[in-house]
Amino acid sequence: MPVVLIVDDEPDIRESVQRWLSSAGMSTGFACDGMDCLAQAAKLCPDLIVMDVLMPRMNGITAIRELRNNDKFATTPILVLSASLADENEAYIAGANQVLAKPYQGRQLIQxxxxxxxxxxRLSDGKAIST
Known part of the structure; x- marks a missing residue:
């Protein structure tokens, strides 16, 4: 069962994302900001991280950079949830794999x-991915 770390400062969003991912057979963990994300990632070793951008203490962009500078998480997929085009560009530059624009449907998130x-x-199995 894949483990997904959900990082958002809004409890309602964390719970909503958790419900959708759990319904798709995934296990989830939570973090309320970028600092908490780094600590929880070290504990959980997630298969994927779902990250908000605007959060207190440490924002999502800084957290992505920190994760990418850590060999343990350098290739962990990171999905950013954002309503801002500027945040989307920054997220990709920081190392996000994908950005999902808010608002989104639960089915989109799962897909x-x-x-x-x-x-x-596929990457960890050494197989090429065609895009």
């Missing part, structure tokens, strides 16, 4: 997460 997990599995 993107499943595809990122599939891509990561």
């Amino acid at each position: 993107v997460v499943q595809q990122l997990l599939l891509d990561e599995t």
Whole structure:
């Protein structure tokens, strides 16, 4: 069962994402900001991280950079949820694999997460991914 770390400062969003991912057979963990994300990632070793951008203490962009600078998480897929085009560009530059624009449908979220997990599995199996 894949483990997904959900990082968002809004409890309602964390719970909503958790419900959708759990319904698709995924296990989830939570973090309320970028600092908490780094600590929870070290504990959970997630297969994928779903990240908000605007959060207190450490924003999502900084957290992505920190994760990418850590060998343990350098290739962990990161999905950013954002309503801002500027945040989208920054997220990709920081190292996000995918950005899902807010608002989104739960089915969209599940599809993107499943595809990122599939891509990561193919990469770790040493198989090429055609895009």
